Amino acid sequence: MFLSPEVYKKFEDIVGEENICGDLAIMPSYHSGQIGAVVLPKDTEQVQAIVKLCNRLNIQFTVMSTGFIRAAMPQGCIYLDMRRMNKIIEINEKDMYAVVEPYVTSAELQAELMKRGLNCSIKGSGAQCTAIIRGHGHMDLSTGGDDRNQLGMEWVTPAGDVLKLGALGSTHEWFCGDGPGPSLRGVISGRGSGDALAEGGVITKAAMKLYHWPGPAAFELEGQSPNYNLKEIPPNFMVRYYSFPSVPQMYEAELKIGESEIMFALMGFNVAMLSANISPNMEMELEVIEKLNKEVQGPGFYVIVAANSPEEFEYDQKVLDKIISDTGGKSLAMVEDPKVGALVLIHGVRISVSIRETFRLRPVGGKAYGFQIMGQRDVNIKWIDEAANRKKELIKKGLGADDGGVYFGWSVENSHLGKTEIFFDPSPHPESLDAIIDWQQTTARKALEDHLNPPTHLPLSVVGPEVSNYHIWSKKLDEAFNPNGTTVVLPSLMG
Amino acid sequence: MFQKDTLVKIVGEKNVTDESSTLDTYSKDLSFVNTLRPDFVIKPKNANEIAQLVKLANETKTPLVPVSSGAQHFRGDTVPGSGGAVVLDLSGMKKIMRTDRYHRVAMCEPGVTFEELIPAVEKEGIRLNLPLLPRKSKSVVGSLLEREPVTMPTYQWDISDPLACLGLIVGTGEEFRTGQAAGPGTIEEQWEAGAVQKAPYGPGSTCWHRLFQGAQGTMGIATWASIRCEILPTLEEPFLVGSPYVERLFELSHWLIRLRLVNECFILNNTNLAAIMAKNWPCDYQAIKHALPPWILFYNLAGYEYYPEERVSYRKKNIQSLTQKIAVESTKALAGISAGELLQKVHRPSEEPYWKLRYKGASHDIFFLSIADKLPGLLDAMNIEANKASYPASDIGVYIQPGVQGSSYHCEFNIFYDPQSPSEINQVSQLSTAATLSLMDKGAFFSRPYGKSTDAIMNRDAATVTALTKVKNIFDPNNILNPGKLCF
Numbered sequence: 001m002f003l004s005p006e007v008y009k010k011f012e013d014i015v016g017e018e019n020i021c022g023d024l025a026i027m028p029s030y031h032s033g034q035i036g037a038v039v040l041p042k043d044t045e046q047v048q049a050i051v052k053l054c055n056r057l058n059i060q061f062t063v064m065s066t067g068f069i070r071a072a073m074p075q076g077c078i079y080l081d082m083r084r085m086n087k088i089i090e091i092n093e094k095d096m097y098a099v100v101e102p103y104v105t106s107a108e109l110q111a112e113l114m115k116r117g118l119n120c121s122i123k124g125s126g127a128q129c130t131a132i133i134r135g136h137g138h139m140d141l142s143t144g145g146d147d148r149n150q151l152g153m154e155w156v157t158p159a160g161d162v163l164k165l166g167a168l169g170s171t172h173e174w175f176c177g178d179g180p181g182p183s184l185r186g187v188i189s190g191r192g193s194g195d196a197l198a199e200g201g202v203i204t205k206a207a208m209k210l211y212h213w214p215g216p217a218a219f220e221l222e223g224q225s226p227n228y229n230l231k232e233i234p235p236n237f238m239v240r241y242y243s244f245p246s247v248p249q250m251y252e253a254e255l256k257i258g259e260s261e262i263m264f265a266l267m268g269f270n271v272a273m274l275s276a277n278i279s280p281n282m283e284m285e286l287e288v289i290e291k292l293n294k295e296v297q298g299p300g301f302y303v304i305v306a307a308n309s310p311e312e313f314e315y316d317q318k319v320l321d322k323i324i325s326d327t328g329g330k331s332l333a334m335v336e337d338p339k340v341g342a343l344v345l346i347h348g349v350r351i352s353v354s355i356r357e358t359f360r361l362r363p364v365g366g367k368a369y370g371f372q373i374m375g376q377r378d379v380n381i382k383w384i385d386e387a388a389n390r391k392k393e394l395i396k397k398g399l400g401a402d403d404g405g406v407y408f409g410w411s412v413e414n415s416h417l418g419k420t421e422i423f424f425d426p427s428p429h430p431e432s433l434d435a436i437i438d439w440q441q442t443t444a445r446k447a448l449e450d451h452l453n454p455p456t457h458l459p460l461s462v463v464g465p466e467v468s469n470y471h472i473w474s475k476k477l478d479e480a481f482n483p484n485g486t487t488v489v490l491p492s493l494m495g
Numbered sequence: 496m497f498q499k500d501t502l503v504k505i506v507g508e509k510n511v512t513d514e515s516s517t518l519d520t521y522s523k524d525l526s527f528v529n530t531l532r533p534d535f536v537i538k539p540k541n542a543n544e545i546a547q548l549v550k551l552a553n554e555t556k557t558p559l560v561p562v563s564s565g566a567q568h569f570r571g572d573t574v575p576g577s578g579g580a581v582v583l584d585l586s587g588m589k590k591i592m593r594t595d596r597y598h599r600v601a602m603c604e605p606g607v608t609f610e611e612l613i614p615a616v617e618k619e620g621i622r623l624n625l626p627l628l629p630r631k632s633k634s635v636v637g638s639l640l641e642r643e644p645v646t647m648p649t650y651q652w653d654i655s656d657p658l659a660c661l662g663l664i665v666g667t668g669e670e671f672r673t674g675q676a677a678g679p680g681t682i683e684e685q686w687e688a689g690a691v692q693k694a695p696y697g698p699g700s701t702c703w704h705r706l707f708q709g710a711q712g713t714m715g716i717a718t719w720a721s722i723r724c725e726i727l728p729t730l731e732e733p734f735l736v737g738s739p740y741v742e743r744l745f746e747l748s749h750w751l752i753r754l755r756l757v758n759e760c761f762i763l764n765n766t767n768l769a770a771i772m773a774k775n776w777p778c779d780y781q782a783i784k785h786a787l788p789p790w791i792l793f794y795n796l797a798g799y800e801y802y803p804e805e806r807v808s809y810r811k812k813n814i815q816s817l818t819q820k821i822a823v824e825s826t827k828a829l830a831g832i833s834a835g836e837l838l839q840k841v842h843r844p845s846e847e848p849y850w851k852l853r854y855k856g857a858s859h860d861i862f863f864l865s866i867a868d869k870l871p872g873l874l875d876a877m878n879i880e881a882n883k884a885s886y887p888a889s890d891i892g893v894y895i896q897p898g899v900q901g902s903s904y905h906c907e908f909n910i911f912y913d914p915q916s917p918s919e920i921n922q923v924s925q926l927s928t929a930a931t932l933s934l935m936d937k938g939a940f941f942s943r944p945y946g947k948s949t950d951a952i953m954n955r956d957a958a959t960v961t962a963l964t965k966v967k968n969i970f971d972p973n974n975i976l977n978p979g980k981l982c983f
């Protein structure tokens with residue numbers, strides 16, 4: 001046990017002996033770091049008491065909602081495991097928001113919502129992750145992403161104060177998280193780490209914005225894991241994968257699809273990622289990649305049409321056909337098969353996960369190298385495309401895993417914005433890792449020198465001065481809201 | 496205290512005034528806040544001059560009151576809240592730096608009004624998500640900073656929309672840019688690289704622009720803003736739906752927005768629609784008002800690049816099944832008011848005189864956010880308060896704007912009065928104070944507190960005040976930016 005019995009007892013007094021553990025044999029199941037104790041608060045009061053105690057005793061704490069990410073874990077810290085706070089508190093259909101606690105997963109929330117003809121934004125990390133945290137995912141084109149889906153929030157600050165943002169603070173209503181006056185959602189959205197996650201303090205409840213769902217109340221499945229699938233593609237739904245002769249043509253199509261507001265989901269998975277989504281195992285996945293590679297003409301994306309009426313469906317399809325034909329797109333025959341289309345549909349909407357494509361070809365626990373950049377999609381494509389060319393050169397020399405030098409991305413909010421990502425895994429070559437780290441540094445420096453975006457992988461002291469000195473302002477916010485340094489923020493996922 | 500010659504050195508002689516008639520015009524507005532004369536009115540021309548002025552204000556502990564829109568002002572936020580203040584009038588900063596169809600974005604300085612920016616973006620084939628008939632002199636940047644509601648809720652993904660990025664001189668005198676604009680590189684270098692200041696997020700994981708919106712100039716002075724724009728439709732077909740039952744119109748607007756069928760979508764009562772549409776005063780106004788049903792929902796269908804007629808046509812069909820279910824009817828005209836004519840007005844700033852001033856010369860606005868289930872009770876509460884104050888409830892204009900893709904409603908009461916009549920001023924001022932308290936008790940959320948009720952509103956949420964004070968101490972530690980406003 002890292003904590004002294006007296007200190008341990010103080011935390012135990014808050015949550016009860018059933019809900020604390022500091023056993024050295026159990027702690028590694030949470031994290032490889034040396035955690036002081038894991039505590040399982042049941043409500044906001046307990047969270048606040050834990051945070052206040054941490055401040056008093058000068059012990060650092062960190063929080064896990066669904067724990068998919070490896071949070072920062074300083075030795076001896078208190079780890080708040082939020083699994084007892086697992087309630088959907090309210091689903092307001094008329095005003096289209098749901099209030100959830102941190103251990104509610106996107107899958108659970110979405111299942112309840114679909115019964116009511118509603119849907120939520122889901123992070124690309126998967127529907128098994130908490131619904132409460134900001135991020136980007138497969139349905140961003142029509143559901144938006146990032147902190148733009150959070151409304152009212154209850155936040156235990158790093159110092160242990162309870163802040164109820166927006167309407168919640170004065171009227172107990174969840175529909176708005178901004179005001180009175182300036183919106184403190186700016187602060188809660190994160191401080192310091194430069195990662196797109198809530199950080200610092202503990203979000204104990206949040207209202208998430210909801211969207212219309214034109215599909216069935218529940219998807220009917222057939223088969224058994226891992227060979228299961230939707231029984232059928234619902235009426236007024238259609239799934240396709242289009243490939244294009246070039247990246248500019250693909251982006252042109254993406255932009256027109258967003259502008260014409262016809263699409264429910266658009267995800268620019270490359271062939272390998274598509275294969276990961278539709279293959280139940282590794283052997284098949286490699287076979288499918290080979291088949292798909294023969295059929296595609298270049299980069300592409302899958303789309304899900306989900307219309308609210310037969311007339312809308314007809315219109316959406318007609319516009320889609322026109323855009324695809326204008327931009328030289330070609331539909332992948334394999335995905336036109338309703339069985340395969342159904343797999344893409346359920347992965348895109350219900351599972352919404354990039355676990356397979358992110359992890360399958362990577363050693364377990366392997367570090368991810370690359371970039372995920374949110375913002376102005378055309379300018380980011382240009383930057384990542386150049387990085388992909390440099391990646392291809394290294395692959396040719398055997399210095400990186402051969403995935404064809406691909407990257408991927410997708411449009412957000414009617415293609416107003418978008419996300420672009422590139423990964424690069426090492427090969428067995430002894431110099432591979434060094435080459436990839438060098439590639440990463442070169443790409444980051446290009447972003448800075450060419451005035452494209454504030455890159456990850458470079459020290460904040462290098463990036464910050466070029467970016468409105470935001471590191472200094474972030475530090476000031478951190479000092480104001482985290483005066484004792486007790487909250488532990490997450491180092492960048494990629495860094 | 497500022498010395499005039501120092502100011503002249505920074506902005507030039509003709510841009511500094513201490514002439515009493517000019518100072519007088521900045522000392523009051525149509526709100527009920529106390530009259531207070533500034534010491535100077537300065538018209539800076541660029542960010543560099545603003546930064547120098549803010550630094551000087553820090554050295555001399557001089558309050559600065561930024562103003563972007565031209566007169567008339569309504570909310571008291573641009574009237575000095577403390578003595579010895581200097582007004583920074585930014586209305587002369589009129590550059591439109593970008594109108595960009597491909598990226599659907601525009602960028603302009605704070606002096607640019609809706610009247611100026613609307614045609615400039617339309618020339619490119621894009622348009623702004625406009626507030627309802629802003630006055631001609633209203634600054635676009637000012638409107639964005641105030642989180643004013645917009646008439647196309649379907650395109651408002653977040654309450655901060657359509658603001659993209661901000662260029663700021665914060666209270667310390669330092670330059671700061673929010674979102675994608677933050678860097679790397681200067682704005683010009685970013686343009687050269689193809690970057691257009693569109694993404695609002697960051698830098699880092701903080702959403703900085705949120706801290707400057709709703710701040711009434713107390714955190715920083717915006718020197719420009721970039722604005723997300725939408726595509727100009729190739730075809731539009733607007734409709735009116737009248738009803739004595741406002742709940743039915745809430746239900747209809749919910750589905751219109753939820754299914755993303757319409758662009759412009761808002762509800763007015765007969766008083767406000769008459770105030771907007773009447774041509775001959777007062778006879779037209781009374782006639783229209785009495786001929787109209789109590790509540791009117793306005794919505795507009797649009798077609799874009801691809802098969803616009805078909806788009807509008809299937810939507811009309813889908814809406815028909817909604818209106819049948821809800822037992823309301825969409826029409827092209829109601830009581831002689833044509834939906835097309837209203838649409839034309841909604842695409843532009845208000846004609847002169849500003850529509851809120853036409854009836855009696857002045858309007859006091861009470862506005863807040865709420866949700867569908869609460870609104871009917873809040874409308875009743877306002878009527879009760881009007882009756883108590885002997886103000887004819889039927890004279891109050893009501894504007895209800897669904898927002899953020901249907902997750903909230905902006906509800907606004909326009910209380911018209913004669914600014915020359917001390918008794919009416921007194922009556923409306925008292926009504927405003929009493930109604931604000933009563934509405935708050937019934938769950939109205941005053942997210943943008945202005946004027947005399949500010950303290951009562953802010954005091955409902957002590958934790959937020961404490962947190963806001965921490966932010967204020969970072970960006971404006973000497974409290975030189977618009978002191979006396981909000982909780983600062």
Ligand SMILES: Cc1cc2nc3c(=O)[nH]c(=O)nc-3n(C[C@H](O)[C@H](O)[C@H](O)COP(=O)(O)OP(=O)(O)OC[C@H]3O[C@@H](n4cnc5c(N)ncnc54)[C@H](O)[C@@H]3O)c2cc1C
Pocket residue numbers: 062063064065066067068069070071072082102123124125126128129130132133134135136137197198199200201202203204354355358489490493
């Ligand atoms: C393989 C992989 C793929 C991913 N793909 C995407 C993607 O496509 N899009 C995307 O947006 N993200 C992606 N992510 C990151 C992802 O957003 C998060 O992992 C996920 O959404 C959060 O759920 P979690 O289970 O990881 O949360 P946790 O691991 O519980 O927490 C994640 C972080 O948030 C903090 N946190 C957790 N709960 C709270 C709380 N209640 N209050 C305050 N702070 C809290 C934690 O301390 C931790 O730092 C990916 C991550 C991985 C590992």
